[in-house]
Amino acid sequence: MFPKILCVVGARPNFMKIAPIMAALRQPSVPLAARLVHTGQHYDVAMNQQFFQQLGIPTPDVDLEVGSASHAVQTAEIMKRFEPVVDAEQPAAVLVVGDVNSTIACALVAAKKGIRVIHVEAGLRSYDRTMPEEINRVLTDQISDLLFITERAALAHLTREGIESARVHFVGNVMIDTLRASLPRATPPAQTLATVPHAAEFLNESCGYGVLTLHRPSNVDDPVALAGLLTALSELSTEVPLVFPVHPRTRGMIEKAGLSALLDSPRCCCLPPLGYLEMLGLMQRARLVLTDSGGIQEETTALGVPCLTLRENTERPITVTEGTNTVVGIDPERILAAAREVLTGGGKAGRIPECWDGHAAERITAVLVNELGSAG
Numbered sequence: 001m002f003p004k005i006l007c008v009v010g011a012r013p014n015f016m017k018i019a020p021i022m023a024a025l026r027q028p029s030v031p032l033a034a035r036l037v038h039t040g041q042h043y044d045v046a047m048n049q050q051f052f053q054q055l056g057i058p059t060p061d062v063d064l065e066v067g068s069a070s071h072a073v074q075t076a077e078i079m080k081r082f083e084p085v086v087d088a089e090q091p092a093a094v095l096v097v098g099d100v101n102s103t104i105a106c107a108l109v110a111a112k113k114g115i116r117v118i119h120v121e122a123g124l125r126s127y128d129r130t131m132p133e134e135i136n137r138v139l140t141d142q143i144s145d146l147l148f149i150t151e152r153a154a155l156a157h158l159t160r161e162g163i164e165s166a167r168v169h170f171v172g173n174v175m176i177d178t179l180r181a182s183l184p185r186a187t188p189p190a191q192t193l194a195t196v197p198h199a200a201e202f203l204n205e206s207c208g209y210g211v212l213t214l215h216r217p218s219n220v221d222d223p224v225a226l227a228g229l230l231t232a233l234s235e236l237s238t239e240v241p242l243v244f245p246v247h248p249r250t251r252g253m254i255e256k257a258g259l260s261a262l263l264d265s266p267r268c269c270c271l272p273p274l275g276y277l278e279m280l281g282l283m284q285r286a287r288l289v290l291t292d293s294g295g296i297q298e299e300t301t302a303l304g305v306p307c308l309t310l311r312e313n314t315e316r317p318i319t320v321t322e323g324t325n326t327v328v329g330i331d332p333e334r335i336l337a338a339a340r341e342v343l344t345g346g347g348k349a350g351r352i353p354e355c356w357d358g359h360a361a362e363r364i365t366a367v368l369v370n371e372l373g374s375a376g
């Protein structure tokens with residue numbers, strides 16, 4: 001009987017991280033039994049199925065079907081529903097990824113039952129405690145037994161917080177495993193934009209296009225901040241057309257604030273949320289990407305595409321120091337100045353960080369076999 005690991009996935013940012021881990025753990029030669037638990041934190045059935053199919057994620061062994069709620073209610077509900085699963089499965093370890101509510105909720109259940117907690121993508125810090133994800137990251141790391149980091153600087157953060165270095169393993173970035181494996185199947189932009197009016201303008205090689213994503217509460221919940229961002233981006237669209245896959249919550253906030261007119265331009269293409277392969281194809285060919293997403297900062301660095309982060313900080317500093325990312329905040333003038341620098345050929349070239357080579361999940365699996373192989 002192989003030692004059992006419950007691997008937890010909760011929200012779309014987790015999907016790209018769990019896919020290569022599940023594939024590596026379920027290789028016939030690996031003496032571990034990996035079972036997938038989906039908390040249902042992101043509950044859009046159609047979008048979940050699309051991501052699972054595109055990324056080759058196996059059908060979850062357990063689906064908690066938690067759905068949306070406030071941070072406190074959602075975290076508590078995940079814990080309530082996960083505990084009976086742990087009792088029934090009796091795993092040797094629980095593996096969590098990233099920094100969403102599912103991460104801290106399932107880690108807490110496991111830790112309080114004396115079950116080993118494995119945290120993939122540990123040690124990232126923005127030092128901005130107004131971000132719920134920062135709280136989740138710090139607390140999950142404190143109760144984890146094995147911590148896998150994507151960049152060496154994360155070890156310094158963990159050491160400052162009293163975590164022994166023997167528990168920490170530098171393995172690289174599993175999101176880049178997924179990106180590298182998926183690039184040959186990325187959907188061409190012409191296909192994604194096929195039904196868009198004026199699509200030819202976006203696909204004009206001499207002009208190109210930018211990609212925009214917005215979803216952070218600090219950006220979209222404050223009508224003043226949102227208005228400033230959309231005003232700047234509307235002006236930028238006169239210089240380079242923008243493709244904007246709009247998060248449903250963001251769309252609701254734009255409509256509530258009465259700001260829809262700022263996006264009413266043939267040079268600003270608003271789309272519904274896209275699948276991973278569609279988004280990957282768009283980013284791969286973009287002249288620049290503007291985002292408040294942590295994962296996209298990493299993906300653009302791996303793709304060599306200039307990225308402007310619409311936040312005042314980042315928990316992924318390696319994308320700035322080594323990659324193509326520039327943190328520009330939400331000041332409209334600063335955003336426009338940075339974008340124009342990119343458009344005139346001054347964007348960062350960057351380089352691929354160490355161990356972002358498509359083999360992070362293999363390294364994680366090797367450590368887990370060594371640590372858990374004699375358990376069970």
